[in-house]
Amino acid sequence: MHTSLTDPAPPILHLLAHDIRWNLAKALAGSDYRVGELATLIQQPLKLISYHLRQLRDGQLVHERRSTADGRDLYYSLDLAHIEAVYQLAGATLHPCLGDDASAPRHAADATHAPTRVLFLCTHNSARSQMAEAILRHIGGSTVLAFSAGTEQSTIHPQAIITLAAHGIDTSSQTSKRLDAYAGEHFDYVITVCDRAREICPLFPGDPHQIHWSFPDPAAIAAPLEQARAFEQTYTQLLTRMRFFLTVLDRQRRGA
Known part of the structure; x- marks a missing residue:
């Protein structure tokens, strides 16, 4: 039948x-x-x-x-x-x-390939780019080297530190830096995480892949509870983007 x-x-x-x-x-x-x-x-x-x-x-x-x-x-x-x-x-x-979810990336160390160097760029290097650097370093393992900078220098936002710490991510080694701190260095990827930085993003030596992730600034929200929720949402969205980004890198390595 x-x-x-x-x-x-x-x-x-x-x-x-x-x-x-x-x-x-x-x-x-x-x-x-x-x-x-x-x-x-x-x-x-x-x-x-x-x-x-x-x-x-x-x-x-x-x-x-x-x-x-x-x-x-x-x-x-x-x-x-x-x-x-x-x-x-x-x-x-x-x-x-x-x-079934067959897309989970594999991030085992690969001695035959140099780590992929990724720079996250924002305006003040205080929230979004700092969180992106910390998350990628935390989940990327030895296959990536993560950095961040700003077109202007500031300090790491306290709520960024609190949000990352709640997810087991340590930021004690991170500081806010201007972009010129990396003058002359090579990056495989430059990822802008705010619109202002993207629209003034300079050319980088070595012609890295330039990617833009348009995130609102969670630090722009004044009310403490709403700001904390905005930072948590930024964390979640960055983690999702990072997971897919690492999957692409992993498959590129295996293809090479």
């Missing part, structure tokens, strides 16, 4: 089946961008890019956030954690084995 199959395909498969939406997702998987930059990357008219971004936004795969540097601009980011969850769910509807 045959069972009738009439189930619709999961919505994420419909959303990403279109070439433009697929390429938008691929671009945003690596970095956050403004709509004009996406139009240039994908070589499609601005109105068409805006239309398909709206489709991805309505499907909760993409988020937008107004630039803190130029308030007229919007940055678009891919919700990697949500896509991971719904992709696994879509796979499980086809076959239970396809719902």
Whole structure:
């Protein structure tokens, strides 16, 4: 006896089946961008890019956030954690084995490759970039070397220290530094974590990969309880981004 199959395909498969939406997702998987930059990357008219971004936004795969540097601009980011969850769910509807999480990165030390050098850049090097440096150093093991700097120098925000300590991450060796402290040094990746730093980000020697993660500044919130929640949210989002970033690095190493 045959069972009738009439189930619709999961919505994420419909959303990403279109070439433009697929390429938008691929671009945003690596970095956050403004709509004009996406139009240039994908070589499609601005109105068409805006239309398909709206489709991805309505499907909760993409988020937008107004630039803190130029308030007229919007940055678009891919919700990697949500896509991971719904992709696994879509796979499980086809076959239970396809719902397993097979994407966990392996970070064993590899003596044949030099550690990947990553610099996180922010405006004051007090909150977002400091947290990013600490998280990557904590979970990246010996395969990465993490650094951070600011276009201006400040001090590490106390709430950043408190938030990281609550997750077992020590920041006692970290200090706030200006970008010129790394003059002449080579980095494989430069990741800006605030819009102002990204929009004035200089060229670096050695042509490193430049990535932008558009995060609001949790230190800009004055109310203590709301500020603590904002720092915790920043931690969670950075951890998610870092996990996917390390997966990419791990697969690049194995491919090499």
